[in-house]
Amino acid sequence: MSGNKKTLSSLIDNHAESFKQLSRTIGANPELGHQEFKASALLIKELERHGFTVERQPLGLTTAFIGSYTSSKPGPTVAFLCEYDALPDLGHACGHHMICIMSLAAAVGLKGVLDELGGTIRVYGTPAEETKGAKVPMSAAGLFDDCDFALMAHPYYTFERSGNSLALDAIQFEFFGQAAHAAASPYEGVNALDAVLQLFSSVNALRQQTRSSARLHGIIDHGGSAPNIIPDYASAKFYVRSHSRAYTDELTAKVIRCAEGAALGTGCTLQMNNYEYSYDELHTNRTLSDQFTANLMEAGVSPEEIGSGQDHGSLDLGNVSARCPAIHPYVKVVEERLLLHTEGFRDAAMTEQALDRMIFSAKVLAGTAYDVFHSPQLLAAIREEFEASRLLH
Numbered sequence: 001m002s003g004n005k006k007t008l009s010s011l012i013d014n015h016a017e018s019f020k021q022l023s024r025t026i027g028a029n030p031e032l033g034h035q036e037f038k039a040s041a042l043l044i045k046e047l048e049r050h051g052f053t054v055e056r057q058p059l060g061l062t063t064a065f066i067g068s069y070t071s072s073k074p075g076p077t078v079a080f081l082c083e084y085d086a087l088p089d090l091g092h093a094c095g096h097h098m099i100c101i102m103s104l105a106a107a108v109g110l111k112g113v114l115d116e117l118g119g120t121i122r123v124y125g126t127p128a129e130e131t132k133g134a135k136v137p138m139s140a141a142g143l144f145d146d147c148d149f150a151l152m153a154h155p156y157y158t159f160e161r162s163g164n165s166l167a168l169d170a171i172q173f174e175f176f177g178q179a180a181h182a183a184a185s186p187y188e189g190v191n192a193l194d195a196v197l198q199l200f201s202s203v204n205a206l207r208q209q210t211r212s213s214a215r216l217h218g219i220i221d222h223g224g225s226a227p228n229i230i231p232d233y234a235s236a237k238f239y240v241r242s243h244s245r246a247y248t249d250e251l252t253a254k255v256i257r258c259a260e261g262a263a264l265g266t267g268c269t270l271q272m273n274n275y276e277y278s279y280d281e282l283h284t285n286r287t288l289s290d291q292f293t294a295n296l297m298e299a300g301v302s303p304e305e306i307g308s309g310q311d312h313g314s315l316d317l318g319n320v321s322a323r324c325p326a327i328h329p330y331v332k333v334v335e336e337r338l339l340l341h342t343e344g345f346r347d348a349a350m351t352e353q354a355l356d357r358m359i360f361s362a363k364v365l366a367g368t369a370y371d372v373f374h375s376p377q378l379l380a381a382i383r384e385e386f387e388a389s390r391l392l393h
Contacts, residue, residue, distance in 0.1 A: 008109035027097035030086030033128025039084040065125035075119025079150040093346035095155035105362035133316025162327035163309020166241040170276035179232035189230030202258035213243035280318040285325035
């Protein structure tokens with residue numbers, strides 16, 4: 001490890017206890033997406049304490065922020081991404097209380113050597129990754145366009161290279177019919193629930209003609225008020241996912257036709273809306289990912305411990321990866337095979353051992369950023385791969 005990388009590692013160690021306490025506080029006070037007022041305020045306060053200038057509520061996103069520090073020398077711009085929303089009922093069972101601190105701590109460590117390197121550090125507070133991910137409007141508004149690369153890491157039960165994610169559309173289908181007494185005069189009714197059931201039947205049939213990467217899944221979130229009343233309103237919410245935005249758009253159009261057919265067949269009126277933002281697929285920058293992996297191994301993780309990148313669902317980071325080179329590796333913070341979005345992982349991710357590994361991961365993130373800042377050749381290779389990927393997609 002070079003002298004400067006040892007310096008940034010020591011800087012992170014110097015503040016490790018306050019970083020861990022901050023993670024504990026956020027973990028013990030879970031907040032849903034776009035309601036992360038406590039977490040956002042704590043992270044902003046910590047960034048300002050370490051000399052970052054913070055823009056609050058970019059694009060009017062009430063719990064978003066952008067913390068910045070620019071050295072007197074020119075150089076690249078890195079984006080460290082923070083997530084801090086929790087899950088309904090489960091709390092921080094996806095480890096977002098650790099993700100935000102990994103990125104913040106990495107930024108603080110890198111800041112300590114930035115004046116020698118030259119460049120800019122940005123820490124993006126990106127609310128609501130689990131639902132209406134703020135990275136989507138932030139990407140669309142160009143807030144990542146001048147970043148040379150973006151980094152974050154996700155806690156898990158093992159190490160994994162940055163892989164892929166699924167593009168996602170979230171659609172609500174609302175059917176409006178006519179209420180009637182289900183026993184005395186059912187013939188006077190137009191059954192909105194029947195339309196929803198026909199929609200599910202059609203989508204189930206559609207699965208036979210979809211690629212293996214596709215995922216079509218939904219719920220009935222309203223199906224009527226009483227069994228003796230023909231439902232005049234029923235609603236279903238669907239996720240449509242696949243390996244690419246282009247194929248997801250194609251599938252979404254087919255699912256919409258299924259809904260239109262159900263409305264036509266039952267005589268209902270149909271209304272549709274995107275109840276969450278659409279996520280694009282993640283395009284991992286392999287050059288940047290390899291550098292992160294090299295830093296893991298330099299820190300003592302054996303190659304055999306680092307798995308290949310897996311698809312773990314959908315990420316709003318996919319939208320960022322269309323704007324600048326980005327990675328999303330998984331880092332081991334718990335010993336047992338505990339899955340994300342479970343009570344077991346939530347509880348284990350609050351232990352001292354897990355928080356120590358959070359600090360370890362922050363150092364790896366910071367070291368990776370340092371390598372890119374230090375090597376114009378590495379930065380050029382990352383940019384070259386990114387531009388080639390844009391041409392393909």
